Amino acid sequence: MPLNVLATGEQENTKEAQALLKKIARDPEAKKKIQTTPALYDSLLVAAKRYISGEKREEGIEKAKQLVSDGYRVSLELLGEDMTEASQCIDAKEEFCALIREIGKHPELSGAVVSFDLSQIGLLVDQMLTEQHLLEMARLAKENQSVLMISMENSRATDTILALYGKAASLFPENVGITIQAYLKRTPEDLQQLLQYPGKIRIVKGVYNEPAEISIPRSDRLNERFVELVTRAVDAEHKISIATHDEHILSKLEEQGYLTCDHVEVEMLYGVRPNLLKSLKEQGCNARVYVTYGMDWHLHFFHRLAEYPPNVYAALEDMFNPARVEENFY
Secondary structure, eight states: OOHHHHHHHHHHHHHHHHHHHHHHHHOHHHHHHTTHHHHHHHHHHHHTTTTTSSSSSSHEEEEEEHHHHHOOOEEEOOOOOEEEEEEEEHHHHHHHHHHHHHHHGGGGGGGGGEOOGGTTTTTOOOOHHHHHHHHHHHHHHTTTOOEEEEEOOOOOHHHHHHHHHHHHHHSSHHHHHEEEEETBBTHHHHHHHHHHOOSOOEEEEOOOOOOTTTOOOOHHHHHHHHHHHHHHHHHHHOOEEOOOOOHHHHHHHHHHHTTTTTTTTEEEETTTTTTHHHHHHTTTOEEEEEEESOOOHHHHHHOOOOHHHHHHHHHHHHHGGGGGGGGGEE
């Protein structure tokens, strides 16, 4: 059989595996089954700990301290999204506030980033409640030498998220940052506006399923767009976080000398491409690890598997040999 036919077959199998894993990630029945089956939950949690620090805030803090001692910057996030009840949003806000206060107790974590979705603290419930929670968290971040990083969500929420960021950034310019998604066609215009604020801009490719008329699919064109956005921010001497695991993009940016600029950092999810991030750090890059924790780890875990289906084999190995997960790849 010709090699190109084999390659095509492998690509199709990969796509099918990714689709299945993404379906499991979003399936409420699958989540319920995992949560109500102790043996299954415990086994999957062992494998999930390759990508999360644990279920408790204390575990996130300890992992962050360990990474900082190894020369990394850190971001911390409580797992969870799309809260549709005000009580859930209040609980999430309280946990983020507790996390910010805890960061303030550890001088070595000064400047740590607390990352979150606005949908965790009220976006799907009430915009005024969201703004109230955001400003409370920003005020606390200022008091505790930490920084908030607002994540970007689906395109229907973009205008609202940018508006709320603008309000928070005008009051706490050094303590609030914003994420932009390279695959949205509107993003170059958004970037031009965001460069007026001093807050850090985190650039990601984007993961939501958006209509073709407003987005760019995964392609060389999207990679070029990503590099263009970084170039504009670097040229403006604006603080940016390059949040990608794409070695091709990083090589392009390295060739242009951007990765060792003082106002530039590379950010990767905990457990994903740790050797690559370590290599960049050793070359003089500001390297940040995005550490997650929380009980709601199901979605995050299966998305990591979906990104690279062969990770399923690693997960199976981890379940039978938990000591593998404890290895420090950083």
